[in-house]
Amino acid sequence: MILFWGLAIVLIGSAVWVVAAKKPVHSVVGLLLHFAALAILYLSLSAEFLAVVQIIVYSGAILVLFLFVIALLSSGVAPFSMGPNRMPKAAVPAAILALIALGLLVYGVSRGVPAHPVPIAAAAPAGPVGAPGVFGSVADFGRALFTTNLLPFEITAFILMVAVVGVVLLAGEAVPYVPSRKRARRAEREMREAALRGGERQ
Amino acid sequence: MNPWLIVLIKSAVLLLVVITSFAYAMLAERKVMGWMQMRPGPNRVGPWGLLQPAVDAVKLIMKEDLTPNTADPLIYRLAPFISLVTAFSVYAVIPFSEPAPGNLWAIGNVNAGILFVLALTSIGVYGISLGGWASGSKYPLLGSVRATAQMISYELSMSMSLIGVLILAGTTSLAGIVDAQHRLWFVIPQFVGFAVYLITAVAETNRAPFDLVEADAELVGGFNTEYSGLRFGLFFIAEYINMLTVSCIATLLFLGGWSPVAGLSIIPGVAWFVAKVALFMFVYVWLRSTFPRIRYDRLMAFGWKVLLPIAMLNLVVTAIVVAFTG
Numbered sequence: 001m002i003l004f005w006g007l008a009i010v011l012i013g014s015a016v017w018v019v020a021a022k023k024p025v026h027s028v029v030g031l032l033l034h035f036a037a038l039a040i041l042y043l044s045l046s047a048e049f050l051a052v053v054q055i056i057v058y059s060g061a062i063l064v065l066f067l068f069v070i071a072l073l074s075s076g077v078a079p080f081s082m083g084p085n086r087m088p089k090a091a092v093p094a095a096i097l098a099l100i101a102l103g104l105l106v107y108g109v110s111r112g113v114p115a116h117p118v119p120i121a122a123a124a125p126a127g128p129v130g131a132p133g134v135f136g137s138v139a140d141f142g143r144a145l146f147t148t149n150l151l152p153f154e155i156t157a158f159i160l161m162v163a164v165v166g167v168v169l170l171a172g173e174a175v176p177y178v179p180s181r182k183r184a185r186r187a188e189r190e191m192r193e194a195a196l197r198g199g200e201r202q
Numbered sequence: 203m204n205p206w207l208i209v210l211i212k213s214a215v216l217l218l219v220v221i222t223s224f225a226y227a228m229l230a231e232r233k234v235m236g237w238m239q240m241r242p243g244p245n246r247v248g249p250w251g252l253l254q255p256a257v258d259a260v261k262l263i264m265k266e267d268l269t270p271n272t273a274d275p276l277i278y279r280l281a282p283f284i285s286l287v288t289a290f291s292v293y294a295v296i297p298f299s300e301p302a303p304g305n306l307w308a309i310g311n312v313n314a315g316i317l318f319v320l321a322l323t324s325i326g327v328y329g330i331s332l333g334g335w336a337s338g339s340k341y342p343l344l345g346s347v348r349a350t351a352q353m354i355s356y357e358l359s360m361s362m363s364l365i366g367v368l369i370l371a372g373t374t375s376l377a378g379i380v381d382a383q384h385r386l387w388f389v390i391p392q393f394v395g396f397a398v399y400l401i402t403a404v405a406e407t408n409r410a411p412f413d414l415v416e417a418d419a420e421l422v423g424g425f426n427t428e429y430s431g432l433r434f435g436l437f438f439i440a441e442y443i444n445m446l447t448v449s450c451i452a453t454l455l456f457l458g459g460w461s462p463v464a465g466l467s468i469i470p471g472v473a474w475f476v477a478k479v480a481l482f483m484f485v486y487v488w489l490r491s492t493f494p495r496i497r498y499d500r501l502m503a504f505g506w507k508v509l510l511p512i513a514m515l516n517l518v519v520t521a522i523v524v525a526f527t528g
Contacts, residue, residue, distance in 0.1 A: 052317040060324025068350045138374050
């Protein structure tokens with residue numbers, strides 16, 4: 001109980017700091033503190049895997065990118081331009097690989113997973129945090145994610161992919177597809193020169 | 203005895219052990235590099251230079267602690283501690299020998315052990331990137347931006363290279379992974395993963411030939427240019443402790459941890475563990491005195507276009523093999 005209230009105060013305090021801080025980097029530090037406290041809160045709920053993944057994904061990857069962007073933004077870099085579109089060349093192997101992966105997935109699902117349903121009663125921590133069979137352990141988390149909730153999981157992955165592709169399309173300048181290597185190199189050089197000229201004008 | 207008290211005592215002992223190993227790892231590095239470059243290395247303080255670390259520590263503590271006018275005082279002071287605390291915390295879950303009843307040989311036997319280590323090392327980046335930003339000067343900022351980019355890029359390949367081991371072991375507990383290697387060390391079936399891990403580990407700890415972060419020829423001292431005295435010392439300690447950490451992880455995941463070589467089980471497991479970690483530390487020094495620093499764009503291209511695809515391929519092949527045979 002003391003842990004919960006202590007964490008609640010830290011969580012709310014750091015959240016306020018994130019919004020109120022004048023410098024963006026201070027906000028990042030506040031958010032880092034917030035994520036750490038949230039992970040401890042998950043641990044106190046015996047969700048060991050969720051806690052660790054929370055740190056790895058949010059603090060370790062996403063927030064570092066925030067910091068990176070903030071550090072770069074203050075130096076005012078021009079947005080990147082996309083290179084010549086080489087996608088069509090990679091499309092066929094990529095499609096084949098994706099189909100193989102899909103086949104494996106369908107095979108795995110159709111073969112059926114050893115039935116190990118987590119009893120609802122286990123939701124109350126019945127052993128040390130993270131022990132197999134206890135709610136929130138790595139094994140149970142994975143089983144729940146890849147059996148019961150497989151479809152939502154895959155759909156989420158797909159939506160994130162769409163977002164990534166969308167960002168690249170919105171932020172970059174498209175260059176038409178050039179088939180030969182020589183022309184690709186020329187297009188790249190012209191693009192670079194154009195970017196340089198643009199820089200001189202500023 | 204009160205379990206909290208035991209944890210407290212263990213932590214204190216471990217802290218001393220880790221600090222001492224840091225001090226002598228540094229001395230060993232200078233000695234070995236000296237021999238590789240045909241010079242004696244530090245040999246003035248104490249017999250054979252053995253008291254050099256103590257003198258260095260006194261020097262760092264006595265130096266003035268400067269904060270530049272342009273610095274962001276709060277974050278400038280905070281950054282070294284983020285580096286150091288995350289570097290130390292990893293040792294809470296590292297087992298040093300076979301867990302026996304009543305003696306765990308580790309502070310905690312965490313089930314998601316390897317994930318915990320990865321989570322903490324991923325926070326360690328903040329120390330360097332915030333420290334460089336908060337210095338309020340251009341070289342540290344460049345150093346820290348490089349560090350961030352480099353560490354995110356190589357962290358990905360590093361995690362990918364470890365998943366192969368996790369699939370083979372079927373557990374994320376560090377002690378469990380060592381147990382799973384009692385017949386065959388994972389360095390043999392996972393040699394691709396091991397090679398990728400070794401390279402990414404050097405990059406992840408910002409050591410030569412991947413020490414672009416503190417490339418002294420172009421960036422003065424990199425992210426720690428403005429730091430002096432003890433705060434510089436904290437970054438320095440954190441770097442060496444991170445080296446020890448990745449060596450420990452390599453030992454546990456690929457070289458069978460405390461399991462003896464050639465059935466020599468008379469020698470206790472801890473000694474084997476220390477010997478294997480020392481081997482990796484030697485490789486670090488060896489790399490540093492052999493290779494020149496690589497160019498920054500090559501570093502990025504190598505990480506994303508070579509290491510990541512190899513690590514992914516290794517992961518997919520391992521998964522397929524285990525799915526159809528295991």
